[in-house]
Amino acid sequence: MTHDSTAVQLASSSSNATASGGWWRDAVIYQVYVRSFADSDGDGIGDLRGVRSRLPHLARLGVDAVWLTPFYVSPQADGGYDVADYRAVDPLFGDLSDADELVRAAHALGLRVIVDVVPNHTSEQHPWFRAALAGEPGARERYHFRPGRGPDGAEPPNDWESIFGGPAWTRVPDGAWYLHLFAPEQPDLDWDHPEVAAEFASVLRFWLDLGIDGFRIDVAHGMVKAPGLPDIGRGAQATLIGTEPLPFFDQDGVHEIHRSWRRLLDSYGGGRIGVAEAWAPTSERLALYVRSDELHQAFNFRFLNCPWDPAAMRTVIDESLAATTAVGAPTTWVLSNHDVVRHVTRYGGGARGLARARAAALLMLALPGSAYLYQGEELGLPEVADLPDRVRQDPAFRRGRRQPWDTDGPAGSGPRPEGPAEPEGQDGLRDGCRVPLPWDGAEPPYGFGPAGSWLPQPAGWGGLSVAAQTGDPHSTLELYRAALELRRAMPGLGAPEAGTGAEAGAGADASAEAPYGPYACGMRWQTAPEGVLLFTRPGFACTLNSRPDPVELPAPGRPVLSSAPVETDGRTVRLPPDSCTWWSL
DSSP states (O other): OOGGGOOGGGOOSOOHHHHHTOGGGGOEEEEEOGGGTOOSSSSSSOOHHHHHHTHHHHHHHTOSEEEEOOOEEOOOTTTTOSOSEEEEEOTTTOOHHHHHHHHHHHHHTTOEEEEEEOOSBOOTTSHHHHHHHTTOTTGGGGBOEEOOBSGGGOBOSSOOBOTTSSBSEEEOTTSOEEEOSSOTTSOBBOTTSHHHHHHHHHHHHHHHHHTOOEEEETTTTOSOOOTTOOOOOOSOGGGGTTTSOBTTBSOTTHHHHHHHHHHHHHHHOSSOEEEEOOOOSSHHHHHGGGSTTSOSEEOOHHHHHOOSOHHHHHHHHHHHHHHHHHTTOOOEEESOOTTSOOHHHHTTSHHHHHHHHHHHHHHHHHSSSEEEEETTGGGTOOOOOOOOGGGOOOHHHHHTOOOTTOSSSTTSSSSOOSSSOOOTTTTTOSGGGOSOOOOSSSSTTTTSSSSOOSSOOOTTGGGGSHHHHTTOTTSHHHHHHHHHHHHHHOTTSSSTTSSOHHHHTTTOOGGGSOTTOOOTTOOEEOOOOTTEEEEEETTEEEEEEOSSSOEEEEOOSEEEEESSOOEEOSSEEEEOTTEEEEEEO
8 A cells, every 4th residue: 555545534633732732742843944935026035925825735734833944134144044133024035014914824724833033143233243343332241252362362262163164253353252153144142141131032022922823942052151161172063062061052051041931932822832943962951941841842853863773763762752751841853954964865865765754754753742844855855965056055165164964973964875975065064955945847946936046946856846746646745745634633643642651552562662661652662573663652553664675574453654555464564665654553
């Protein structure tokens, strides 16, 4: 069977989240990279009106919420993550009325809206930083300005490195240095200054009053730095992110900021949420961000980084669930985003990479908690690895430092893709996953907008477009649609509280349980052949065959969805290579 034989009789319009006490606990949230989603005015750059025009696609896909990347006034030194005005829409993307109409249109379709907020740094064009450079009294106290070291203060204040390469300090004409963990155009704020906290509380209220449903907090782990800004004593610091303690990330002081934001969100009611983009050395440290009085979710980058290896996958799943269960929070799962090589390419590219990506998607959507989808993954889009240097816009490309989202570093997004290496200047950089989406047609810009696109789209993407895949029972788009429909309908899926350990244990192999016992979600690992993952939840089973050859085993139940054709006589099943299958028990 293939995914076109989804058991429609299981369908239901109700979401598991409704019964679980918080919509976010099992939500599927779709990331829109605004520049690359849809262009309404023909300038080749996606905008808010373009997003609004394509919201029906997301409603039909079956997601619960949309997360929008920054659309605020910005010089665009880092794709909008350098904000000059947090309360205004950049003319590149529209105006405030477009934002308001988008939120209303999304709500009318049953979609919630989450927007990015960027509290670690501002743009160098922000009024505060311009005042600091102009020497206005007290203005520099909102940022990290320090005297230099060495003769005449000509050396940076410490040895910190920018995530984008080079030193994390830039000197201004009067000799002082300012900190920027990212590009020089993104000076870091000093959250010890009370005006900073007050300003961002006001910014959050502004957008909550407009009706948005939550915030994805950029660099949520970075707002507080260790006292004295101590040296690290090592180079290649970007490769240490998420693996070792660092004085500029994951300091304990960030948690009081997030507690204050949680109180603010709760005061509005209606299920407004905060989502942390946080890198932490361990799953336990990451779980601190989602304690009951802090944020609602935190991105699980360890799952994204996991290679195509069943033992590694199981370890990450176990440790992630254990850490979040300990604080009573849901786990999140994600395979791609706007900062990493698309997972079709990470998993090997070509037909094999696509097969693995489809299987990984079903595995992710079967796990307890909330899932994040990155635009275009529902189309099976690969990384665009042959962009000309002249069109690339990632600031890291010019600064020459391999990134923490690189594909072969300890903090990267898994092993280097199998097959031919990516061209020089592409590996580990981010433009290749940000190429605008194909909607319809046989030639670029594939319905992206009335004219071209800010990054060139590959020839041949017409076959991957939304229009081309719609109605094709073998397409990746229809696989995602079927999976999201079933995820809402099957009571054992989705929410961490779905089912109980006792329910899951019926017929389970107790020796295959996680060492700390069954999860509150009722998930249990079952004995399976080498290279195969098999787990059950109430009324449900999931099998993943990671091997390059078929595997036979007793049929766990009735197959309802598979990433590749499955052969079963009702007693045994022949699992295809690199595939995932869902079963009704």
